Amino acid sequence: MTSQDSLFSRLVPGLLVAAALFAAWRFLIRDPGQHGVAQQAPGVLDAPSSAAPYLLQSSQLGPTFDQQSVGTRAVTAAEIRAGQSAHARDVIESSWKNGARALWMQAHGSVSVNSEAELFASSSFTPVADGIRDRLAKRYHASAARPPAAIPAGA
Amino acid sequence: MAIVGWQHGDVLAVIVVTGRPADGVAEAAAKLATTQDGNIGFVAAG
Numbered sequence: 001m002t003s004q005d006s007l008f009s010r011l012v013p014g015l016l017v018a019a020a021l022f023a024a025w026r027f028l029i030r031d032p033g034q035h036g037v038a039q040q041a042p043g044v045l046d047a048p049s050s051a052a053p054y055l056l057q058s059s060q061l062g063p064t065f066d067q068q069s070v071g072t073r074a075v076t077a078a079e080i081r082a083g084q085s086a087h088a089r090d091v092i093e094s095s096w097k098n099g100a101r102a103l104w105m106q107a108h109g110s111v112s113v114n115s116e117a118e119l120f121a122s123s124s125f126t127p128v129a130d131g132i133r134d135r136l137a138k139r140y141h142a143s144a145a146r147p148p149a150a151i152p153a154g155a
Numbered sequence: 156m157a158i159v160g161w162q163h164g165d166v167l168a169v170i171v172v173t174g175r176p177a178d179g180v181a182e183a184a185a186k187l188a189t190t191q192d193g194n195i196g197f198v199a200a201g
Contacts, residue, residue, distance in 0.1 A: 053198045054166055056191050111174035111183060115191055118167040129160065129167055136158050136171065 049074040051100035054117035061104050061113060071103025071114065080118065080128070083135045088127035095120045096128070157184035163195040 051074075058067050080096055081089055099118035106112070118128070157180050160169040168191055172184040 051166075054168065054191070054195045056170075056187055056194070060190050060194075061187075106174070106178075109174065109178055111172060111178050111180060113183070113187060114169075114171040115187070116169040116171075117191075117195070120165045120167065123162070123165050125162075125167060129162060132167070132169065133160060136160070136169070 049098055049100040051075075051098055051117045051119050052102075054119075055100055055102045056104075056113065056115040058104070064107055064109070065104040065111075065113065066107050068103040068105055071101065073101065075099030075101060075116070075118065084131040085127060088131045091120075091125055091127050095122050095125055097121055157181045159184050159188040161188070161192065163192060164199055166195050166199075168192065168195060 058065070075098070080092055080099060084092065097119040099116065101114060101116040103115075104113045118125075118132075120128075156171070156173045158169070158171050160167070162168075168188075170184055170188045170191060172180050172187065174180045174183075
């Protein structure tokens, strides 16, 4: 019995030190991991594109706009080819390097801003620009028309 | 909704601004396009 008590009394300080070290690691040292900080979706901000410096920067829009990680990313090979003619796709194959886009939303307002830049190995990419213009024109005309505001009385 | 697209050397740039006309969408698009064009010129010059 005496030898067991002696063994126990020798182990207690070691156990207390181990418990203290575990508590320090648990609460002070350990990285909180993915549950500690909200993870941002992959995008230009996480994987910089060489086209990113050409885009608008957050400081240029001001504090009233919040940058959206969902709309801020590199342009994919499928996106740059979408809706393009066969000729334009040939130009993309031979000349397109990469692209990037960034999206901001006004925090307390209705305005959204989408900035996009596409880099080519030469300046002869008119067919691709025409395809993008046509796609944006369709998007423009697809947006709902707003009726004009009422004319103020006495105007 | 306002769309501005242009070519700057080997770069194709596009700005799309949406929102209520009363919030100055067209003016904002023109101003931001000028700003982005300045970025392209700055990077290209560097």
